[in-house]
Amino acid sequence: MTLALRSTMQPVTRRVRAYFAPVDRTTETPAVFDPAGLGLFALDTPPAPWLDLGWVTNFQRWSRTSVDALRSGTRGAPAQSIRGALQAEVEFTFREWGKLQMALQAGSQHMNVLATGSNATPQPSGGAATSAVPLLSGSTATELQVGAGNVALFAAGNMVAVDEDYQQQTGYVGTGLAAAYVRNAQDVQHSADYVRRVTFNVGRVGGVTSTSLLLAQPLLGGVPASGASVQRVVAFVDREGGSFFQEWSALFVMEEENGARICFYYPRLAPWKKTNAGTAEQSEKLFAIDGVASSLGQVGLHASFVALPVSDVNDGEQILCYRSFFPASSAALY
């Protein structure tokens, strides 16, 4: 076998996969992607805490960190390079819709529309919810113990939100993932349901037993906290405006068709919207379906982000993004 092929130095890819992981908002600690330990993970089963958000299209990275010349002498000749203000952006279109994709694309606080009673006053983000059902001991990330008397309140196919009652606290709320920031309990009407209204701990009921709900996917926050309750969710909603900003770690992987893998790791990504209407992208992007069904279109979510810096522990440098490359096993290295 030849171990220095130049042809395999040409990466070929079919698509870009997107993975996100929560940033600890209290400490501003990102999720770490270590290429040594995680680089060649199976793309359909990313290692925790990375979450698979499907494939994306129109993937574009922008390096806007200026590099200029420091000039000297009577003729002002370039003497050396200097790096200016750091700036990097990334944008792409999610081809799959879900709570995380919506939250990341909107960039603001993302809400679960809780099921309401028939007499609830209509509200754009959902009116007063029906009573939450307290979880019993023995609940896990995939099975919610609600007791024999409450199982009938749910059915297979229902969406549910699971989290603690709001305890009038301020700061970030949401088990496992920061879902919102409460500045004042009055802002959220002192509502006990508020955390479940914003939590990322959602799931779909895949089946029921005599005492519990079996979830089709595990709760993102893991085992429900003691004292958590469950409520039915009928939809998701995000809003233009608000004061909360999402912040996530992101990893984009170009699949290796020719043996080489390319990864882009952004330790901290925050929402970024172009203000110029001429260059701004539409939030929802329609992809026409060719052929006889030409009136049909697939709907993508166009998202754009700005990278926030971290300090690299190996040398103390301020970094916005890491690009790692895993050459094909037979490729020449230079």
Add this chain to the structure above:
Amino acid sequence: MQFAKDSFYIALRDRLATVNPARTVAINGATRPAVLVLENEPATANPLIANAFHLAWSSLQATAGEDAAKRPLLAMACEIRYGTSGTLDGGVDRGRVMAALDTELGEICSPGRTEKLDHTQASPLDLGSNVIWTKPTLKPIETDRKTGLLLVRNAELTVFFFPEVDLS
């Protein structure tokens, strides 16, 4: 080039043996997975064996922007033809069998890559790169005009690979 063709064929053949072990053909007394390369079969052979995938290679060219490369990424067209008369009297299940063949073709073509190996060696030699291909495009089903019983489908895909020798 032959290595790419061989590697593609063997990938599909081996995958079919896993996807549907019962999908076999018996030729000259030998039973094997029902993937055939027409140019490798006797010229006098039946042009279409029912319930089997027949591979035929077609055009070959460098991909766009690769003309100047010593070893450009090459694109070779491949047609996969298959047909069925069904398994029941009167062929009343031929549509279902054709759907099963369509599904199996999709399965054996995924993922759209395999290692390029030199299968002329007693132990296949890894040539260091992959053979890559597109998803198959399934053309309209044709019906045998004489009997109306045999349904035939052509599927097309493009296979990409790097050559083993310099081309400039």
